[in-house]
Amino acid sequence: MRNLFERVAGSMVAMTAMAALPQAVLAQAWEPTKTVEFIIPAGTGGGADQMARAAQGIIAKHKLMKQAMVVVNKAGGAGAEGFLDVKGAQGDPHKIIITLSNLFTTPLATGVPFNWRDLTPVKMLALDQFVLWTNVSKPYKSAKEYIAAAKAAGPNKFKMAGTGAKQEDQIITAAIEQLTGTKFIYVPFKGGGDVAVQLVGNHADSTVNNPIEAVAHWRGGKLKPLCVFDPKRMPYKTKVTDTMSWSDIPTCKESGLDVDYLMLRGIFMPGGVTPAQVQYYVELFRKVQATPEWKDLMERGAFNQTSLEGKEYADWVAREEARHIQLMKAARFIAGQ
Amino acid sequence: MDEIQSLLQGFVVVLTLKNIALMFTGIVLGVIIGVLPGLGGANGVAILLPLTFSMSQAPGGTTSAIILLSCIYWGALFGGAITSILFNIPGEPWSVATTFDGYPLAQKGRAGAALTAAFTSSFVGALVAVIVITFLSPIVAGFALEFGPPEFFAVYLLTFCAFVGMSKEPPFKTLATMMLGFALAAVGTDPVTGTLRLTFGSTHLLTGFDFLIAVIGLFGIGEILLTLEEGLAFKGAQAKMNIKVVLETWKELPKYWLTSIRSSAVGCFMGIVPGGATPASFMSYGVARRFSKDGDKFGTGIVEGVVAPETAAHAAGTAALLPMLTLGVPGSPTAAVLLGGLLIWGLQPGPLLFVEQKDFVWGLIASMYLGNIVGLIVVLTCVPLFAAILRVPFSVIAPIIMVICAIGAYTVHNSIFDVWMMLVFGVMGYVFKKLQYPLAPLVLAIVLGDRAESSFRQAMLVAQGDMSVFFSNALVGSLTGLALFLLFWPLMSMLWSKLRRGI
Amino acid sequence: MTEGSGGKPAFRYRVAETVVAAVFFALGAIVIFDSARLGFGWREDGPQTGYFPFYIGVIICVSALINLMAGLAETKEKNRSFVEVEQLKLVLSVLVPTAVYVGLIGWIGIYVASALFVALFMRWLGKYTWWKVAAVSIGNSLVFFLIFEFWFRIPLPKGPLEALLGLN
Known part of the structure; x- marks a missing residue:
């Protein structure tokens, strides 16, 4: 009896092992068989574009992939063009997309039919920081003072310049407004560089530029950072200006402005791809992240280097989506609302 | 004269055999990119970025990398004019205005002269802009900071008013096509509220109507259809093909010194602001037509009509690198990609770049001088070759042009829908031309429409709906005033002459 | 291109003018329609999404009508062949x-x-x-x-x- 049981159990193990084996081999074996298209749902020159092209450069330089990778910008309709393209490419393993917050904001604000669930999450590369900046000629020493001044001036007096409409910059502005009860004039511009220059030229009172967009003007003594919209301070301790490093910037929460916001820079694939195909890209981007060039890029842009994969990543995206719905509902940014 | 010393230092950095070779490579690639409407300058530079990424790691490599990329940019600026002149198809947006006189010149059998004039004035424009960058960069760089939304709107208004004056076409036809251009420009995402408009739920319309597709269709396809009507031949077949044409044209060019100076100034201004090379070329063409003594001959094929837009486009394209380097604001899509390149290589554009990366900056500036000289040599030696293309029989070249147009339209958004739109625009161009609906205002409206609207609405947001913001300071006030003056100039001069006749 | 070249005209100018003006009018009407849906007012912080497109549409329609009149008013001798x-x-x-x-x-x-x-x-x-x-x-x-x-x-x-x- 025992012998029989053992035999049955043994053969079952063997069978499962045999069944699992080809799969394991497949998981190892899948590789792109043709050129991979890397889609950027934003224009040339922006943050997502830079990151995607840097990744492409690293992959090419270190020969991390046998096939070639081409970068394609599909920026139309606040990125909807790119997302719809990937949504339509169901099951195509030769297409990946880098996302920014428009993964959530575009379908909500425009009503274009897509959702991140139409795509397959691959890997989070990093999170992009937002910093509250003002011109150095202004007297505010902290975020607290600045908000107090905005409140004292009354609604629609202070101008916040930002990138795009109903996207991350305006959502952060709306979150600040919801928290403090004051109202900014939000002025949308095309790119982060333009926004920073508008602030340097004193055409706006503040911005929430990404570090990389404003760092040159900070170092040039034209802009000053008030606080960072991350629950934790940035880890980079190398001095950026004569006196300050990124880690010297207080968090907004510390300064009495309890708003946090980080922007996803992550990779997705079309829906209906196999786990082996997803695994290939996870490995690929792990290798990218291990290169010195990538680490350099992270430090220069003062990125938050959280990097999730698999279920953790999907959960994070789902949480973030819920938060965007809530923020945008409160700000009345949702289409047809 | 610190600048001269730094510049000489820059030449030392640049003048290596490898860098000169890179310059030639870059220029040739750039010309190819400029000729084919499917390969924008931004595209070309973007695609080569990863390649330069490994290049930049070597010592002094960033300078070599930027030389390669910026030479592609110069090459594309030169190359855009070629197809404009030969086939009425602008290879790049900033060469649209070059078609207005360049193509008629080619039809008269003077393609060689038109090409020579275009290349030479491109070079002159670039040279003036580089000199401005070399000696005035600290002063000029700050100028762009003065530009907020109202100022930008005033610049676009000025472009518009400079270009649109009294035309020979019926006024209501001009108005209709112009407004059609604005309507097409409005399709897509509203830049201020992010709402979709005029898309009617179509995913194809999300991206709006790209300027390039309209231009390829209206000018390129439309022209082929018109040519067909008159039989199967290009009129430029008798074009002169030897290098003497270059020298003969050069003898003629000094006559237009005033136009050159004016256009260079317009170009530098638009580049530094940054307003872009395309509006610069239109503005310069409009201003030249208005102030030239041959003003009424513009559009019929005169060399001056090629000199004006080309000088300004190249001056603006070159000057646009200044705000890019000192402020991190790209003046054009191509500059945006170059900017991305700098960041990837680890260079931070901004006020400190000139201090911290002296070798790089002055190397780049020196390469602007050399790159444009190399570019001029390359394209001028090819003038007979380009003109010879016109000798290819129509039934061979026409389908190839159609294919080039189709590829060009497709690559804008990677969509076959756009190729269909190009065909629709082609039929439109054919019918409009026969019915005397002018095409230029339509094209200008597509270029400037959304930019002008966003600046206007940004200005209104800032001023909370107060229109007086367009006269709120000396800069914006004089820009707006100048624009209005140019707009009403034809009317005033008409009244004036009537008054005089009355007396 | 002129009548003198002797070909049989497929369309005359009057037809072509009318068709093109009608197409313009239709496009203008579409633009007005969608802008009205989006709101074309002028609020305290400037024009709404549909403001500019609305008036652009109106101008297109008005000029289309004027062009239509002009096209219909073409005299006999001016109403030459548009395309043979x-x-x-x-x-x-x-x-x-x-x-x-x-x-x-x-x-x-x-x-x-x-x-x-x-x-x-x-x-x-x-x-x-x-x-x-x-x-x-x-x-x-x-x-x-x-x-x-x-x-x-x-x-x-x-x-x-x-x-x-x-x-x-």
């Missing part, structure tokens, strides 16, 4: 194959479609010998393939042939 039958045939003989070509791009890829298109054009309108036709049409597609797919890595639509050759 022979000319129209020539234009259509290119326009129709081009439309077919664009339709084919999605099916068989841009390179094969282009080769066929160039070949047809050369053979039909140019009457070239077959070997010249083949050399130019295939050579042309090859050059574009090299430029776009190989050097600049811009993917263009490809079809079954490229899949067969393992090129996509």
Whole structure:
């Protein structure tokens, strides 16, 4: 009896092992068989574009992939063009997309039919920081003072310049407004560089530029950072200006402005791809992240280097989506609302 | 004269055999990119970025990398004019205005002269802009900071008013096509509220109507259809093909010194602001037509009509690198990609770049001088070759042009829908031309429409709906005033002459 | 192009003017319609989304009407031939194959479609010998393939042939 049981159990193990084996081999074996298209749902020159092209450069330089990778910008309709393209490419393993917050904001604000669930999450590369900046000629020493001044001036007096409409910059502005009860004039511009220059030229009172967009003007003594919209301070301790490093910037929460916001820079694939195909890209981007060039890029842009994969990543995206719905509902940014 | 010393230092950095070779490579690639409407300058530079990424790691490599990329940019600026002149198809947006006189010149059998004039004035424009960058960069760089939304709107208004004056076409036809251009420009995402408009739920319309597709269709396809009507031949077949044409044209060019100076100034201004090379070329063409003594001959094929837009486009394209380097604001899509390149290589554009990366900056500036000289040599030696293309029989070249147009339209958004739109625009161009609906205002409206609207609405947001913001300071006030003056100039001069006749 | 050249007119100017003006009017009306849906007022912080498009649409419609009147008012002698039958045939003989070509791009890829298109054009309108036709049409597609797919890595639509050759 025992012998029989053992035999049955043994053969079952063997069978499962045999069944699992080809799969394991497949998981190892899948590789792109043709050129991979890397889609950027934003224009040339922006943050997502830079990151995607840097990744492409690293992959090419270190020969991390046998096939070639081409970068394609599909920026139309606040990125909807790119997302719809990937949504339509169901099951195509030769297409990946880098996302920014428009993964959530575009379908909500425009009503274009897509959702991140139409795509397959691959890997989070990093999170992009937002910093509250003002011109150095202004007297505010902290975020607290600045908000107090905005409140004292009354609604629609202070101008916040930002990138795009109903996207991350305006959502952060709306979150600040919801928290403090004051109202900014939000002025949308095309790119982060333009926004920073508008602030340097004193055409706006503040911005929430990404570090990389404003760092040159900070170092040039034209802009000053008030606080960072991350629950934790940035880890980079190398001095950026004569006196300050990124880690010297207080968090907004510390300064009495309890708003946090980080922007996803992550990779997705079309829906209906196999786990082996997803695994290939996870490995690929792990290798990218291990290169010195990538680490350099992270430090220069003062990125938050959280990097999730698999279920953790999907959960994070789902949480973030819920938060965007809530923020945008409160700000009345949702289409047809 | 610190600048001269730094510049000489820059030449030392640049003048290596490898860098000169890179310059030639870059220029040739750039010309190819400029000729084919499917390969924008931004595209070309973007695609080569990863390649330069490994290049930049070597010592002094960033300078070599930027030389390669910026030479592609110069090459594309030169190359855009070629197809404009030969086939009425602008290879790049900033060469649209070059078609207005360049193509008629080619039809008269003077393609060689038109090409020579275009290349030479491109070079002159670039040279003036580089000199401005070399000696005035600290002063000029700050100028762009003065530009907020109202100022930008005033610049676009000025472009518009400079270009649109009294035309020979019926006024209501001009108005209709112009407004059609604005309507097409409005399709897509509203830049201020992010709402979709005029898309009617179509995913194809999300991206709006790209300027390039309209231009390829209206000018390129439309022209082929018109040519067909008159039989199967290009009129430029008798074009002169030897290098003497270059020298003969050069003898003629000094006559237009005033136009050159004016256009260079317009170009530098638009580049530094940054307003872009395309509006610069239109503005310069409009201003030249208005102030030239041959003003009424513009559009019929005169060399001056090629000199004006080309000088300004190249001056603006070159000057646009200044705000890019000192402020991190790209003046054009191509500059945006170059900017991305700098960041990837680890260079931070901004006020400190000139201090911290002296070798790089002055190397780049020196390469602007050399790159444009190399570019001029390359394209001028090819003038007979380009003109010879016109000798290819129509039934061979026409389908190839159609294919080039189709590829060009497709690559804008990677969509076959756009190729269909190009065909629709082609039929439109054919019918409009026969019915005397002018095409230029339509094209200008597509270029400037959304930019002008966003600046206007940004200005209104800032001023909370107060229109007086367009006269709120000396800069914006004089820009707006100048624009209005140019707009009403034809009317005033008409009244004036009537008054005089009355007396 | 003039009446003197003797061809039979396919359309006269009056017809062409009327049709074009009507198309303009229709486009203007569409623009007005969608702008009205989005709101075309002027609020305290400036114009709404539909403000500019609305008035653009209005101007298009008004000028279309004026152009229509002007077109209808054309005198007999000015109402010359817009396009003659022979000319129209020539234009259509290119326009129709081009439309077919664009339709084919999605099916068989841009390179094969282009080769066929160039070949047809050369053979039909140019009457070239077959070997010249083949050399130019295939050579042309090859050059574009090299430029776009190989050097600049811009993917263009490809079809079954490229899949067969393992090129996509």
